[in-house]
Amino acid sequence: MLNSKFLYNNEGICAFGIMSILEIMGELSYSKVMLIAPLIFNSNVVKFLTTNSKIRSFEEFRIKQVSSVSKFNSMYYNFLPLTINTLVILRDMNFIDIEDNIIKLKRPLIPLVETKKIGKRANKIIKASPKFAVLLKENDEKLYLQLGVIL
Incomplete structure (x- = not known):
């Protein structure tokens, strides 16, 4: 394999x-x-967010997950092509619209799939998504600064 x-x-x-x-x-x-990709592909982050942990802000998450965030810049650049490919696929399949720096939901995907068929890993990511959403409510610039992304 x-x-x-x-x-x-x-x-x-x-x-x-x-x-x-x-x-x-x-x-x-x-x-x-x-x-999103650098976060969801970090198994420690997903494991942390699928537990009963309370996350009220990105700062709190960063303090609790220092080791997961420490190498974020390299992960960001490693997953950039994968994220762009995924967005193109989702747009071509009419799940999203991309306009003026905004990606909008056009129609849902998750209700269309049988959760038993997509695997444990995908289900864990879906289960953690409400907490990922809390993290992403912060200001864009603040997130990039706190994650150490060098543009």
């Missing part, structure tokens, strides 16, 4: 992550969507 992060972290899983958050928020800025 191939041991490749590019097969493990793919557009399908990324689509479930983006769509599960978009289905909660309705729309997101392009810059916030670029932060």
